Amino acid sequence: MKSNQISVLMYGHDARLLESRKWVLQSCGYRALSVRHLSSIDRVPLTPPIHLLVLCYTLSPKECETAIAHAKLRWPNVKELALVRYTSSRDSAHISSDVHKALDAPDPLLSMVGQLVGHATSSSYSHIY
Numbered sequence: 001m002k003s004n005q006i007s008v009l010m011y012g013h014d015a016r017l018l019e020s021r022k023w024v025l026q027s028c029g030y031r032a033l034s035v036r037h038l039s040s041i042d043r044v045p046l047t048p049p050i051h052l053l054v055l056c057y058t059l060s061p062k063e064c065e066t067a068i069a070h071a072k073l074r075w076p077n078v079k080e081l082a083l084v085r086y087t088s089s090r091d092s093a094h095i096s097s098d099v100h101k102a103l104d105a106p107d108p109l110l111s112m113v114g115q116l117v118g119h120a121t122s123s124s125y126s127h128i129y
Contacts, residue, residue: 006117007048010034011041011067012056012083021054025113038063041070050075051117055082079116 008030010018018034025032031048035041044050053071055064064082071078 005029005031005048006052007031007033007050008052008054008113008117009041009044009050009071010054010056011038011059012036013058014056017056017058030113038067038070041067041074044074046074050078052113053078053080054113055080057083057085081113081116 006029008025010021010032011034012018013036015036018036022032022034033044033050035044050071053067055067059067068080071080
């Protein structure tokens with residue numbers, strides 16, 4: 001792993017979604033990890049630090065809140081990105097972090113991740129096909 005590599009931790013319940021997003025992020029140079037249970041966050045090493053916590057739409061509002069609080073205790077500077085099915089205020093009212101529509105193509109997700117972590121990414125992930 002490169003010393004300046006950005007670390008992204010994804011948390012959700014759908015293994016296929018987590019793995020596909022992990023693959024896309026890794027293909028673009030991120031250190032991407034995924035967990036399906038809150039308790040698994042404790043097994044993620046403290047160093048290198050996690051820069052971004054991505055919350056899948058498969059999580060309940062309470063699970064999102066708990067995960068954010070838990071991650072902030074482990075990595076105080078971690079940023080959060082919540083993936084929601086729809087971008088209505090009702091869907092994201094419980095989230096104080098940035099919100100991204102989960103059903104969009106990967107390019108907007110990569111752009112949002114890059115903005116949040118201050119890391120320039122390719123405008124398209126077409127180079128990984």
